[in-house]
Every structure is written in structure tokens, then in C-alpha cells.
Amino acid sequence: MKGDVLLRAKALRKHFTIGGGFLGGGKVVQAVDRIDLEIREGETLSIVGESGCGKSTLARLLLRLIEPTDGEVLLEGRDLTKFGRSEMRRARRDLQMVFQDPFASLNPRATIRDILTEPLRLHGIGTAAERRSRVDDLLRMVGLSPDHARRYPHEFSGGQRQRIGIARALSLNPRLIVADEPVSALDVSVQAQVINLLKDLQEELGLAYLVIAHDLTVVRHISDTVAVMYLGRIVEIAPAEELYRAPRHPYTQALLSAIPVADPAHVASEVRLEGDLPSPVTPPSGCHFHTRCPFATPECAADVPEARDLGGGHRVLCRRLDEIPAFEMPQDTAVAGPETAYARRLAALEAATARRQAQRREGDATAPAS
Numbered sequence: 001m002k003g004d005v006l007l008r009a010k011a012l013r014k015h016f017t018i019g020g021g022f023l024g025g026g027k028v029v030q031a032v033d034r035i036d037l038e039i040r041e042g043e044t045l046s047i048v049g050e051s052g053c054g055k056s057t058l059a060r061l062l063l064r065l066i067e068p069t070d071g072e073v074l075l076e077g078r079d080l081t082k083f084g085r086s087e088m089r090r091a092r093r094d095l096q097m098v099f100q101d102p103f104a105s106l107n108p109r110a111t112i113r114d115i116l117t118e119p120l121r122l123h124g125i126g127t128a129a130e131r132r133s134r135v136d137d138l139l140r141m142v143g144l145s146p147d148h149a150r151r152y153p154h155e156f157s158g159g160q161r162q163r164i165g166i167a168r169a170l171s172l173n174p175r176l177i178v179a180d181e182p183v184s185a186l187d188v189s190v191q192a193q194v195i196n197l198l199k200d201l202q203e204e205l206g207l208a209y210l211v212i213a214h215d216l217t218v219v220r221h222i223s224d225t226v227a228v229m230y231l232g233r234i235v236e237i238a239p240a241e242e243l244y245r246a247p248r249h250p251y252t253q254a255l256l257s258a259i260p261v262a263d264p265a266h267v268a269s270e271v272r273l274e275g276d277l278p279s280p281v282t283p284p285s286g287c288h289f290h291t292r293c294p295f296a297t298p299e300c301a302a303d304v305p306e307a308r309d310l311g312g313g314h315r316v317l318c319r320r321l322d323e324i325p326a327f328e329m330p331q332d333t334a335v336a337g338p339e340t341a342y343a344r345r346l347a348a349l350e351a352a353t354a355r356r357q358a359q360r361r362e363g364d365a366t367a368p369a370s
């Protein structure tokens, strides 16, 4: 049921050893470091962070495409990492993935019909005729037409190819789709369409999403919950509305400060990052963020902070929380200011959402009462 926990990570860790020979001597990268999170039925959890912070590793762990070093992944309360072959095969149908670069993930020599039929065939679902009609339905669901089934991936635009990637992920009726940077390869104008398609499909099908993104802008309108990652750890996780309105971790505040706002007269509290992103191979001691944090004390360099639970699903990994001044995002400014990429993106998203709502209202008005 919507809101029930579907997938849960508990103290999940993954390290990779890089370099060194078989006698050892390599360096250890803590790609994912003691992560706790929940993905609920019908809801979207977004994971945001800079390149190399461990987002993709986390996604691969949650789908059990790689094995954790430590910790658990629970699918409806049962440890996925202990599933046998046939149980895992069943679970794979529930957990699907959409990739950043739809072109790279679609076989260029296969027709769209072949691409969309393959998962059904591999899982032994339906007769040939049933698969045909399922593929036609899938194409319609993502806003394409059954006529497109004869064509090849190169005959489509980037946005259409992402729709095909989404149709493929839907083919087995999954409950969770992991979307790794689903729109970052697309033009800004097309991004909003794909995000809206994902939202519509979620409403219709009750899907849960885990969306991975490198900036907070894109996921704003699709997320129920947002987790911000920094060098392998979740530094802040909160209901989306709260995270954008009143972020508490200095890193989240810095990410939001970096988003250009429309009204320069309205100076939001601003947190600027010092220095560059450290290497995940040699992360700073204690709180990984202390080398760039304007509020850090020597204690921050010495000890790893404990997550502070602020209630309502809001957790922050920072021991200086009470000393950090409140941060306010200017509420209404983000929409205007056509000069900025952020404002453009947001305006496009909001226009598309408004259109969608209008269409739905029209649909409601004309639909026969049931």
C-alpha cells in the first residue's frame, strides 16, 4: 500500500579496494558509508550529491547488482542479500532501472519491439500475441505509438529514447524504478516532459522511485523525500518541502545557495563552500565535510558526527546544528529571473505541471460519472 516501506537500507556499507597487487597494498574507497534510508510504496526518494559521492554505488547496492561490504537491504522486511537465485529472479521483476544515457542502454541493432519484448521473454511472460499487445500498451503509456515499434533507437530523439527506456523498465510491472540521472543528458525543455511523465506514471501505477541526481533543482518537483550525500554519507535527509524551505546541514545550505535566485535584492542567507571536493579515496577525518564547512570546529575534524533526528523523517549529520544560523530560501523568487538556468528549468517544469493539471481537470469534467 502507498506509504508502506518497500525497500530499506540499514547501516549499508560498500568499500572498494583500488590499486595494489594480490598481496594487498591497495587503497580503500568507502563509496557508501553506513547509510540508512527507506523507500516507500508509491513515493519518490531522491539522492543528490556531487560526482563521486557514492550515489550510483548506493543504487547498485539497493538493487543487489553488487554485494555490500556490510549492512542490510530489506525488501518488505526480508534481507535481499540473502535471497537465493529464484527468489532474486522474482525480486528483479519488482526492481527496475532507468539509465542516464538511454542511447547507450538500448541495443542499436534491435527494433523497439525487440527491446521491449526481451524482458517479457526472459521472464517467460505471455504468449507471442500477448507480448505484442503488451508492447503496444507500453508505448502508449509513455506517450509513443505502437507504430514506433518497428523502428530502431537511432531514429528517435533523446527524450523519446528516454521514454523507450522507461517503457522497458515498466514492462515487468515493477514496484520500484531506480532512475540514475534520468534527465541530465536531455535538453532543459525535454527534461520537464520526462519528469512529468514519471510523475504521471507514478500516479497511475503506484510506483516507487529512487531518483539519483547531481543537483537539487531537477528533483524538486518529483521528490517526497530528498537525501543529500557527501563522500559516502547521507548528511541530510528530509521531506522535500522541508529540505528546500529550511535546510539544516551546511552542505545542503551551500548547494541551495549555489542555485541562482531571481531577485538579487533578496539576499538569502548564504553558505559558501571553501576549497574543492576532497577525494573519496582520502576523505577528511571526522566529519568528511569539515574541510569545507564555515562552521567547523576542531572537534568536527576529530570525531564522526552522529545523525540527529529532528522528527518527521528529518535527519542531519552535524554536531554543530544548534550553532548554525537558520537558512531561508526566498520562497517566491525562484520562478522569475529568466536569466538563470535554474529559473528557466523551474519555469518550464511549472508550466508543464500547470498544463497537466488543467488537462486533468478538463478530463475530470468530461469523464462520465462512475
Ligand SMILES: Nc1ncnc2c1ncn2[C@@H]1O[C@H](COP(=O)(O)OP(=O)(O)OP(=O)(O)O)[C@@H](O)[C@H]1O
Residues within 6 Å of the ligand: 016, 017, 018, 029, 030, 031, 049, 050, 051, 052, 053, 054, 055, 056, 057, 058, 214, 280, 281
Ligand atoms: N567498481 C569500483 N571499483 C573501485 N572504485 C569504485 C568502483 N565503483 C565506484 N568506485 C568509487 O567509489 C566512489 C563512488 O562512486 P559512485 O560512482 O558511486 O559515485 P557517484 O556519486 O554515482 O558519481 P557519478 O555522479 O560521477 O556517477 C568513487 O570514488 C568511485 O571512484
